[in-house]
Amino acid sequence: MTDTAPPVPSLWSGFIGIVRRDILLAWKRPGDVLNPLFFFAMVSTLFPLALGPSSEQLGSIGPGVIWVAALLAALLSLNSLFVSDFEDGSLDQLLLSPQPLTVLALGKAIGHWIVSGLPLVVISPLIAISFHMPDQSIKVMAVTLFFGTLSLSLFGSIGAALTVGLHRGTALLSLLILPLAMPVLIFGARTVSLSTSDDAVSAGIYFLAAYCMLALTLAPFATAAALRISNE
Amino acid sequence: MNALISGHDLCLFRGDKCLFDSLEFALNPGQLLIVEGSNGSGKTSLLRGIAGLLEFEQGEIHWEGNPLRGHYQAFRADLTWFAHKVGFKDDLNLLENLRFEQSLHSFDEGSVTAVLARLGLDLLTELPLRSLSAGQQRRVALARMLLSKGRVWMMDEPFTNLDSAGRSLVDAVLSEHLANGGSAIVATHQPLEIVGDVKRVSLS
Numbered sequence: 001m002t003d004t005a006p007p008v009p010s011l012w013s014g015f016i017g018i019v020r021r022d023i024l025l026a027w028k029r030p031g032d033v034l035n036p037l038f039f040f041a042m043v044s045t046l047f048p049l050a051l052g053p054s055s056e057q058l059g060s061i062g063p064g065v066i067w068v069a070a071l072l073a074a075l076l077s078l079n080s081l082f083v084s085d086f087e088d089g090s091l092d093q094l095l096l097s098p099q100p101l102t103v104l105a106l107g108k109a110i111g112h113w114i115v116s117g118l119p120l121v122v123i124s125p126l127i128a129i130s131f132h133m134p135d136q137s138i139k140v141m142a143v144t145l146f147f148g149t150l151s152l153s154l155f156g157s158i159g160a161a162l163t164v165g166l167h168r169g170t171a172l173l174s175l176l177i178l179p180l181a182m183p184v185l186i187f188g189a190r191t192v193s194l195s196t197s198d199d200a201v202s203a204g205i206y207f208l209a210a211y212c213m214l215a216l217t218l219a220p221f222a223t224a225a226a227l228r229i230s231n232e
Numbered sequence: 233m234n235a236l237i238s239g240h241d242l243c244l245f246r247g248d249k250c251l252f253d254s255l256e257f258a259l260n261p262g263q264l265l266i267v268e269g270s271n272g273s274g275k276t277s278l279l280r281g282i283a284g285l286l287e288f289e290q291g292e293i294h295w296e297g298n299p300l301r302g303h304y305q306a307f308r309a310d311l312t313w314f315a316h317k318v319g320f321k322d323d324l325n326l327l328e329n330l331r332f333e334q335s336l337h338s339f340d341e342g343s344v345t346a347v348l349a350r351l352g353l354d355l356l357t358e359l360p361l362r363s364l365s366a367g368q369q370r371r372v373a374l375a376r377m378l379l380s381k382g383r384v385w386m387m388d389e390p391f392t393n394l395d396s397a398g399r400s401l402v403d404a405v406l407s408e409h410l411a412n413g414g415s416a417i418v419a420t421h422q423p424l425e426i427v428g429d430v431k432r433v434s435l436s
Contacts, residue, residue: 009335021324087317
């Protein structure tokens with residue numbers, strides 16, 4: 001055995017490793033992934049059924065309903081982000097690995113988004129059709145949801161990390177995340193509403209993109225710090 | 233010469249109870265530190281403190297002569313951790329788990345087949361870990377130790393759930409690691425049959 005420290009795999013391989021592992025886990029347990037997606041689809045398709053087929057009414061409430069459903073679906077799935085890693089001891093291994101925890105936290109959040117946020121973006125056009133939304137709004141909806149769900153996964157990972165040691169931390173998690181999620185909800189829903197009346201939407205999209213960048217750069221550091229605290 | 237890893241004036245409280253106070257240890261390459269003590273005496277806490285998972289009330293860990301605080305990265309490249317919880321995913325099979333391990337740690341890719349054969353796991357690589365017995369899962373955790381190139385092994389109760397063959401395997405694997413110049417810190421309340429340079433810390 002040598003007297004020097006062994007080489008550490010590259011940051012990229014650590015990041016890709018954890019994203020790939022989480023996608024693989026989701027593939028082996030599809031129920032965990034499909035639950036929030038079903039929730040999203042159910043809530044947002046039940047509204048048109050309950051409110052009646054008036055396309056004017058549906059068009060005006062559609063963006064809000066879809067966005068609220070997306071936010072709640074994200075909160076629902078964020079809860080379990082670190083719980084299984086905490087319970088089976090994988091979290092200790094992550095904390096003790098030579099890879100920076102920030103990179104691994106970013107990997108966890110991106111993995112969560114690929115598994116639970118991206119499917120939401122993909123099925124959102126179908127939901128939008130049931131609300132009689134015009135074509136350009138469907139595109140705006142998908143773009144805003146893209147940035148919005150990514151921000152939610154990243155900021156949500158901070159809350160999930162803070163509550164990982166607590167049993168039944170669901171309510172606390174939602175309380176912690178909601179203030180950070182409000183701008184996403186307000187700008188997301190409003191931007192889509194504006195697009196239904198042919199108003200300019202780029203400002204809202206720019207804001208969501210900027211907010212998403214803020215989440216990408218800040219959230220992994222906060223998540224890493226939170227994981228160290230709550231795993232003591 | 234500086235010790236590879238040493239602890240100075242360590243003190244830890246759990247609630248109002250002082251688990252240990254002014255505890256000292258120093259470990260050179262090729263040495264084994266056995267942490268002894270009854271249940272609840274703070275063996276696991278001491279190990280977690282050394283690894284940096286929890287903070288001591290007082291005292292410092294030194295790695296290669298320098299304080300560890302702020303330089304965990306270099307230490308962790310050399311650390312392999314083995315605890316009550318195996319730290320693998322139940323839903324993935326052995327190879328998928330090891331593949332993830334490979335992206336985190338230094339990893340001896342060439343000897344995977346040999347190590348799995350030695351641990352009696354070579355026919356179980358396609359099964360999800362949840363269908364393995366508790367003892368087999370411990371052997372999977374042993375595979376992680378054998379495949380890592382880290383110099384310091386930290387093991388918390390390595391004999392839990394293992395049969396007598398498994399126990400002698402742990403003894404043999406540890407002795408080899410020490411003979412190769414590695415170090416280990418092992419918390420246990422069971423006797424170890426190790427050939428090598430052994431130090432002891434007793435917690436009461």
